[in-house]
Amino acid sequence: MDTQMTMTAAAFEADFAYDRPALLARRNAKWRQYDPDVIPAFVADMDFRVAPAIQAAIRASVDAEDYGYPMRDGKKADRAVLEAFAHRMKGLYGWEAQADLSMAIADLVQATFASVMAFTQPGDGVIVQVPNYPPFRAAVNDTGRSFVPMPMKPEGDGYVFDLDQLAATMPPSTRMLILCNPQNPTGRVFSRAELQAVLAFAQKHDLLVLSDEIHSDLIYAGNTHLPFAALGPAAEARTITLNSATKSFNIPGLRTAVINFGTEALKARFERHFPARVVGSVNSLGIDATVAAWQDSSDWLCGLIAHLSAMRDHVYTRITRDIPMIRMKKPEATYLTWLDCSDLGLSGTAFDFFHTHARIGFSPGENFLPGAERLVRLNFATSRVIIDEMIDRMAEAVQRNTR
Ligand SMILES: Cc1ncc(COP(=O)(O)O)c(C=O)c1O
Numbered sequence: 001m002d003t004q005m006t007m008t009a010a011a012f013e014a015d016f017a018y019d020r021p022a023l024l025a026r027r028n029a030k031w032r033q034y035d036p037d038v039i040p041a042f043v044a045d046m047d048f049r050v051a052p053a054i055q056a057a058i059r060a061s062v063d064a065e066d067y068g069y070p071m072r073d074g075k076k077a078d079r080a081v082l083e084a085f086a087h088r089m090k091g092l093y094g095w096e097a098q099a100d101l102s103m104a105i106a107d108l109v110q111a112t113f114a115s116v117m118a119f120t121q122p123g124d125g126v127i128v129q130v131p132n133y134p135p136f137r138a139a140v141n142d143t144g145r146s147f148v149p150m151p152m153k154p155e156g157d158g159y160v161f162d163l164d165q166l167a168a169t170m171p172p173s174t175r176m177l178i179l180c181n182p183q184n185p186t187g188r189v190f191s192r193a194e195l196q197a198v199l200a201f202a203q204k205h206d207l208l209v210l211s212d213e214i215h216s217d218l219i220y221a222g223n224t225h226l227p228f229a230a231l232g233p234a235a236e237a238r239t240i241t242l243n244s245a246t247k248s249f250n251i252p253g254l255r256t257a258v259i260n261f262g263t264e265a266l267k268a269r270f271e272r273h274f275p276a277r278v279v280g281s282v283n284s285l286g287i288d289a290t291v292a293a294w295q296d297s298s299d300w301l302c303g304l305i306a307h308l309s310a311m312r313d314h315v316y317t318r319i320t321r322d323i324p325m326i327r328m329k330k331p332e333a334t335y336l337t338w339l340d341c342s343d344l345g346l347s348g349t350a351f352d353f354f355h356t357h358a359r360i361g362f363s364p365g366e367n368f369l370p371g372a373e374r375l376v377r378l379n380f381a382t383s384r385v386i387i388d389e390m391i392d393r394m395a396e397a398v399q400r401n402t403r
Contacts, residue, residue: 007303009310016048016303017383023047028253034361039390042363044184044336046250046381050289051300054249057292058285070284077287078104084294085243085258095230097241101267102260104282107252108214108242109135111259115210115240116176117143118273119266125174127207129161131338131368131375133184136212140178148174152186154340157329159186161194163201176208177201179228182215185338185368185377187331189223198228199235208266209239214257215334217248217301220309223332229262236262240270245293248301256286308335311380311387318388322395325402335381338365342374344402349373357397360390 023031030045049055061067070077082099089097105111112135120126122144128136130149140147148170152159179198182189190198202209211228219225229239244257261267312330315337319328327340339362341350351364354376365375380387 007299007306009303009306012048012300012303012307013383016300017307018047018049019383020386034355035359038355038359038361039386039393040361041379041382041390042361042377044247044334044379044381045252046304046335047383047386048250048304048381050250051293051297053292053296053300054251054289057288061285061288067284070287072287072291076281077284078281081256081258081282081287081290084291085260088294089227089230093225093227093230095227097227097229097260101262101264102258103267103270103276103279104287105257105259105279106255106282107246107257108212108244109139111242111257112136112139112178112210112212113143114274114279115242115259115270116140116145116178118270119208119210119240120145120175123173124176125171127166127170127174127177129178129180129183131185131365131372132178133180133212134367136178136180146171146173150177152183152188154327154329158332159183159188159329163197167201167205170205174205174207176210179209179211181211181213181228182219182225182331182333184215184334185336185363186329187334187337189219189225189332192224192226192231195226195228195231199231202238203234207238209235211239211241213241213243214247216243218305218308218335219333220305220312220331225333229260238262238266240266245290248304249289249293249297251286251289251293254283254286254289256282256290308381311335311382311384312337314384315378315380315387315391318391319394322391323398325398326394335379337378337380338368338375339378340375344374344398346374346402350376353401354394354397357401358390358393360393 030040030043072080081104082102086097086099089095116139125146125148126140127148127150216225229236229241239262241260246252325343346353354360362376365372
């Protein structure tokens with residue numbers, strides 16, 4: 001693993017941020033969904049070039065036309081991702097995420113749906129923190145399970161949850177808790193004490209915990225990520241962990257993720273529903289890119305976090321100064337921020353207002369929480385110049401169109 005951790009925010013932006021023409025020339029969903037005059041700030045994709053080690057790993061396969069059934073180090077290639085994940089979890093958190101207890105899978109949404117289907121029955125309750133990443137709601141509702149909300153309430157500088165209230169409101173058939181840590185869209189990073197309280201709750205009510213940790217590399221100073229399963233054997237016995245390099249290293253199109261089962265019994269239970277042959281194996285470019293991300297890209301990641309941290313502070317400073325009626329709490333992780341526009345007195349949704357009057361494509365709040373039409377989620381993983389243009393346009397639209 002590389003050890004250099006030196007790249008500054010300015011160096012990262014200069015070397016890796018795409019400008020607007022380059023972004024418009026790309027074929028990704030973020031810059032293709034809306035008309036070219038719209039600044040997209042929705043899907044969790046970043047406007048940055050990938051780490052050099054990732055590009056080199058992919059280029060090596062392309063140059064060699066190496067597209068056969070892949071092997072790496074004498075083993076089936078998926079194993080390389082599982083071992084890289086285990087190595088990373090051990091190095092960062094001291095957690096033994098054994099490769100034998102993991103499977104490579106195309107993406108976290110697939111893994112979420114499969115886990116809900118494998119570990120619960122139709123009609124069972126599944127707890128989801130709300131507001132939530134929209135596919136969690138779909139994984140519960142579309143599979144005939146019962147959605148049990150766990151509200152993240154705004155309090156002070158962040159958001160908190162109340163397990164006593166959850167216990168009082170959840171149905172007795174509740175079997176699973178989907179934990180999103182760091183949480184999308186609030187940006188919370190849960191403390192050890194909070195995670196321990198969730199574990200005690202899960203033990204008391206005999207719940208499995210499906211822990212989505214896809215944003216765990218994007219943590220800002222003052223916060224510490226702890227994988228839920230790393231709390232110890234009692235947690236591992238009831239935890240399925242999902243992670244990938246796709247959010248933090250900007251490679252979601254390469255379709256490579258990891259599902260880790262805390263015990264052999266959990267893995268066997270999953271495989272009874274979805275044998276490895278049904279899950280399938282992941283593609284060789286995704287495997288090489290993920291290994292390069294996790295093992296050889298720490299300098300790039302360090303620069304990325306420095307830049308994102310500066311952009312988070314910049315967005316906060318500008319919004320509180322120029323559009324103080326919008327309420328924002330600084331996220332502790334992720335490049336996403338949840339903006340409460342209720343005080344603007346809008347007649348329609350906040351998404352429609354900014355799309356129409358500012359030509360910005362946010363994520364609509366109601367996708368994360370029914371009734372949250374006056375909120376939007378903003379993605380600030382872009383250059384300072386694009387962020388400034390976005391906030392200038394927002395401030396102008398608010399000034400022109402609200403009283
Ligand atoms: C919390 C969370 N989980 C999962 C995903 C999507 O992951 P994938 O592309 O692997 O399905 C996202 C994407 O933004 C996310 O924010």
